[in-house]
Amino acid sequence: MSKPKKEHKMNETEQIPSRRSFLSILWIGLGFVALIEFIGIVAAFILPRKKRAKTGDFGAIIDAGPVDKFPKESVTAFIRGKLYLCRMKDGGFLAVSRQCTHLGCTVPWSDKEGKFVCPCHASAFDITGEVISPPAPRALDVYRLYIENNIVKVDTGKRIKRSGFHADQVVYDKKA
Amino acid sequence: MRPQNNPSLEVAGFFRQIFRSIFPDPLVPKSDQERKRYLLKNLILHFRPATVPEKTLKFTLTWGLGGMAAVLVLLQLGTGLLLKFVYVPTPLGAYNSILELNNAVMFGQLIRNIHHWCANFLVLIVFLHMLRVFFTGAFHPPRQFTWIIGLGLFGLVLTANFTGYLLPYDQLAYWAVTVSTGMLGYIPVLGSLFQQIIRGGNEIGPSTLNMFFAIHTAAVPMGLIVLMAFHFWRIRKSRGLVIPRVPGEKTEEKPVRVSTLPHLLLRELVVALVLVAVVMVVSVSFDVPLGNSANPGLSPNPTKAPWYFAGLQELLLHLHPLFAVFIIPLILAAALMVIPYLKFDASTEGFWFASVKGRKITLISAIAAIFAAITGILVNEYLFDSVAGLHGVPAIIGNGLIPFALIFLGCAGFYVLIKRRYSATNSEAIQALFVLILFVFLVFTITGIWFRGQGMKLTLPF
Numbered sequence: 090m091s092k093p094k095k096e097h098k099m100n101e102t103e104q105i106p107s108r109r110s111f112l113s114i115l116w117i118g119l120g121f122v123a124l125i126e127f128i129g130i131v132a133a134f135i136l137p138r139k140k141r142a143k144t145g146d147f148g149a150i151i152d153a154g155p156v157d158k159f160p161k162e163s164v165t166a167f168i169r170g171k172l173y174l175c176r177m178k179d180g181g182f183l184a185v186s187r188q189c190t191h192l193g194c195t196v197p198w199s200d201k202e203g204k205f206v207c208p209c210h211a212s213a214f215d216i217t218g219e220v221i222s223p224p225a226p227r228a229l230d231v232y233r234l235y236i237e238n239n240i241v242k243v244d245t246g247k248r249i250k251r252s253g254f255h256a257d258q259v260v261y262d263k264k265a
Numbered sequence: 266m267r268p269q270n271n272p273s274l275e276v277a278g279f280f281r282q283i284f285r286s287i288f289p290d291p292l293v294p295k296s297d298q299e300r301k302r303y304l305l306k307n308l309i310l311h312f313r314p315a316t317v318p319e320k321t322l323k324f325t326l327t328w329g330l331g332g333m334a335a336v337l338v339l340l341q342l343g344t345g346l347l348l349k350f351v352y353v354p355t356p357l358g359a360y361n362s363i364l365e366l367n368n369a370v371m372f373g374q375l376i377r378n379i380h381h382w383c384a385n386f387l388v389l390i391v392f393l394h395m396l397r398v399f400f401t402g403a404f405h406p407p408r409q410f411t412w413i414i415g416l417g418l419f420g421l422v423l424t425a426n427f428t429g430y431l432l433p434y435d436q437l438a439y440w441a442v443t444v445s446t447g448m449l450g451y452i453p454v455l456g457s458l459f460q461q462i463i464r465g466g467n468e469i470g471p472s473t474l475n476m477f478f479a480i481h482t483a484a485v486p487m488g489l490i491v492l493m494a495f496h497f498w499r500i501r502k503s504r505g506l507v508i509p510r511v512p513g514e515k516t517e518e519k520p521v522r523v524s525t526l527p528h529l530l531l532r533e534l535v536v537a538l539v540l541v542a543v544v545m546v547v548s549v550s551f552d553v554p555l556g557n558s559a560n561p562g563l564s565p566n567p568t569k570a571p572w573y574f575a576g577l578q579e580l581l582l583h584l585h586p587l588f589a590v591f592i593i594p595l596i597l598a599a600a601l602m603v604i605p606y607l608k609f610d611a612s613t614e615g616f617w618f619a620s621v622k623g624r625k626i627t628l629i630s631a632i633a634a635i636f637a638a639i640t641g642i643l644v645n646e647y648l649f650d651s652v653a654g655l656h657g658v659p660a661i662i663g664n665g666l667i668p669f670a671l672i673f674l675g676c677a678g679f680y681v682l683i684k685r686r687y688s689a690t691n692s693e694a695i696q697a698l699f700v701l702i703l704f705v706f707l708v709f710t711i712t713g714i715w716f717r718g719q720g721m722k723l724t725l726p727f
Contacts, residue, residue: 207567
């Protein structure tokens with residue numbers, strides 16, 4: 090008689106703490122979930138928003154002009170110089186970003202030297218945006234460019250990072 | 266009892282009652298007992314302990330650096346609050362509001378000067394304070410976590426300075442912040458996300474200014490106030506500062522304590538007044554310049570990071586960016602945090618540079634570091650361009666992994682050398698390594714600030 094009673098008691102004393110620890114684990118777990126939610130809300134709040142670009146503003150698709158407006162081997166600055174429209178020797182187009190890939194300075198085009206030279210750390214890039222001299226680690230970014238009815242258009246919302254220059258990045262006027 | 270029907274006496278009694286309700290105790294305490302009571306009853310003073318160990322009053326223990334930092338923070342809160350009434354956080358408004366501040370607002374330029382100079386002094390003073398704490402061994406238990414909070418405060422001071430740097434929105438501000446946030450892009454995986462968040466887009470613009478303004482005027486001050494309270498409280502919990510001693514002397518179990526009022530407070534007041542006087546003289550004598558309005562299309566040559574990041578920028582000229590702006594700073598920050606938790610052979614508490622031998626080793630390490638850093642910079646500039654790298658080897662190895670491994674081996678070799686040559690304790694050897702890295706960093710910072718000209722070529726500052 091006495092033996093089963095004892096067992097019963099022991100079971101009870103074992104069960105109660107485990108139930109308690111289960112509840113406290115649950116509470117701590119819920120606390121963590123709340124913390125993650127809190128961090129998520131803060132992060133979502135702070136993350137940069139997508140800006141809706143107005144026509145003609147940076148971030149929208151811009152009409153650069155008719156193909157013939159740009160002489161071969163020329164570089165033209167667009168939208169207060171935020172990007173350069175480069176036309177190669179063979180007539181192909183590239184929309185190159187003005188931001189140096191080293192630390193983000195603005196690279197001006199030097200007609201005399203025929204290259205982009207960064208004033209901050211002397212990185213240099215050729216007309217395709219390819220690095221000629223370091224410290225810049227990769228070629229200048231490009232924007233998506235296409236030619237419609239002989240008009241060059243650039244999607245300034247689509248910036249493409251690239252490690253180097255490839256011939257297939259150049260866009261040609263198919264009719265020509 | 267005589268009936269009180271004199272109206273003027275009644276009025277006087279009314280005002281005396283109000284005065285007593287605010288100041289229940291005599292304004293000027295006379296005895297030690299009264300002074301202790303006064304300290305406890307006063308809202309501001311009761312943050313301070315009633316007594317402090319007598320030996321810690323010695324000026325050459327602390328050089329008043331912690332107190333100076335606190336005073337500078339208070340000055341920053343005050344002048345910052347004033348500036349906020351004039352400043353407009355938009356790209357066009359910002360520059361014009363600073364012009365207005367300089368030219369039209371009464372004492373506008375003066376308040377701006379005080380805010381600027383205090384900010385720069387603060388970085389310097391907090392850094393020196395950290396060195397003082399390190400070199401007097403004031404990071405051993407029970408002060409381990411006080412050191413960590415101190416590092417947090419240093420981080421906040423740097424954040425405050427850096428976010429404040431952009432606010433005038435002139436060419437200097439715009440491009441310094443461009444290159445500094447440009448460094449973030451080299452952090453693997455999360456780098457460009459961090460960069461996007463802090464810039465609020467791809468380039469520095471209205472969103473960046475808004476973000477920096479919020480951090481500078483709300484987030485950082487709040488953090489500073491909380492961490493400063495925490496820092497001071499920890500110092501009280503460890504029963505005051507580390508007690509200075511001479512070599513061979515044991516740490517005292519029960520040091521003699523004296524009352525804070527007047528012994529400590531009077532000394533602090535003198536330091537504070539001298540500091541305020543220096544700040545005022547500098548602020549009246551040297552106007553903070555304002556360059557041309559920020560022009561995103563035109564980077565000036567040279568474009569430099571703020572002076573406290575000049576060491577980092579210098580490192581970037583020699584090493585692959587991944588190592589220069591990510592791996593090495595991360596290792597150094599982690600090393601600083603780990604210092605109080607290392608296992609030391611002996612406690613170096615309260616004695617400058619750990620021991621008599623430690624002083625000699627410190628001097629040798631400093632000279633070695635200065636020599637190595639200058640040689641390194643000159644060789645890299647004129648003999649071997651490490652950025653161009655080794656021919657046919659990818660930059661991340663040729664200009665990153667190989668030099669990094671060399672630096673690491675150099676540090677390890679130096680540690681072993683100091684330990685063997687001077688049969689040093691590990692406290693002395695760790696200190697030697699700290700000094701080595703500290704002085705290389707100082708040489709790099711000085712080079713970055715004064716010896717880099719057009720296109721970041723080496724030049725003389727005059």
